[in-house]
Amino acid sequence: MGRWWVVALSEAVHGDKALAVTCEGEQLAVFRDGKGAVFALEDRCPHRRVPLSPGPVKAGGLQCPYHGWTFDGATGLCNDIPNLRRDERVPARYAARAFPAAEANGFIHVWRGAGTPAAVLPGASYRAAGREQTGSAVANIAFEQYLDVMLDGPECLLSFPGVHITDFFLGDPRRDGEHLVLDRGAVWKGKGNGPAFVRDHSLWVRTRVPLRGGDIRVELLSADEEPLVTIFIAASENRRGTTSLVWRGFRHATAAPLSWRWRMARAIGRAPFAIFPHIDGAAAAALEVAPSRDRRLAKTDARTPAERVVPVQERCVV
Ligand code: FES
Known part of the structure; x- marks a missing residue:
């Protein structure tokens, strides 16, 4: 069964940069979209395994700093690869691991493990x-x-x-x-x-x-x-x-x-x-x-x- 973990203070995640954190021994990249919603991806690009967190946050998600693939924060799916030909599509299997993320009372939480994320966040107390x-x-x-x-x-x-x-x-x-x-x-x-x-x-x-x-x-x-x-x-x-x-x-x-x-x-x-x-x-x-x-x-x-x-x-x- 999974559980929510607090991984960062809300104010530590801002702008067009991701924050690298470690939770249960695993490195994650936490970032916000333009509306302030928080997301968490495994801090490892599925292409060549380099950290994603140094990359910029784009409209479509977090962009890998190495070859520029962009990964959606909610699903982890790659939605942009630079220099694709017009007739080429991004293969659906290209994806980073995504983790449900949520915020409460100044704490950013990430759900790790199996099961549906619990309704109550630890930081809510x-x-x-x-x-x-x-x-x-x-x-x-x-x-x-x-x-x-x-x-x-x-x-x-x-x-x-x-x-x-x-x-x-x-x-x-x-x-x-x-x-x-x-x-x-x-x-x-x-x-x-x-x-x-x-x-x-x-x-x-x-x-x-x-x-x-x-x-x-x-x-x-x-x-x-x-x-x-x-x-x-x-x-x-x-x-x-x-x-x-x-x-x-x-x-x-x-x-x-x-x-x-x-x-x-x-x-x-x-x-x-x-x-x-x-x-x-x-x-x-x-x-x-x-x-x-x-x-x-x-x-x-x-x-x-x-x-x-x-x-x-x-x-x-x-
Ligand atoms: S290593 Fe990330 S896009 Fe190539």
Whole structure:
């Protein structure tokens, strides 16, 4: 069965140029037509296998930069070959692989795999309600490991200014459809390690990690579970053990008590979070494999969602 993957930020695909991206280890050329609709082709010309993405976008689709064949974005069919004689037609078998593409909330999605594209796009769950910070990167960690570390030690992958993410988490990961959700304690820096029980921490970090696919949601919450920062991170497998990342996130307006560091960062317009493209391998390797074990087990769990209720109990990990 196929699935939607987020492959790019909407604003990264514009004009008469294609964007080269990598998803599930395969290179794609993503581009728009004159009306702004998005398309995705395998980034490989069927004629001589050169990348298509450096070619220009024409009225008929994406033109190969080598011999100038043009490929329709929706079907992948070649619709123009320069220098054909008047009585020659483009053979119907000349085609690049085309993938369904769609856009939602600033994310470009590509459907990969079998089946009819699902109606709901992963990016549809994200809604900005504040000034956004966006970005993209290739992280030096394999895709599945990235998802696991997001559960076991998100402080290896991202940070919030003036916030220390602790090793204390509240219970086991909760199953939410095809995601696992985990709440972890956090404290303002300079205030010590925080109370022994996560319920008493001044902040929480909530990570929502997919069992399959790459849509991750991270929230920094006040002790009253009021959101302070929301981040949507889209991850997908790149090549050679790396992971493609694109993200959007924002700081919420709030009346919750904040540290002076946080207020200062907000006053000077500092970003409310940072996503790390360079992962400290030693720190990631040292993480206890705990919540991610639940994710690995849940991926192979054949029970129905109603049967998969995970008991929540207070637990401290040191
Ligand atoms: S290699 Fe693309 S048209 Fe020849």
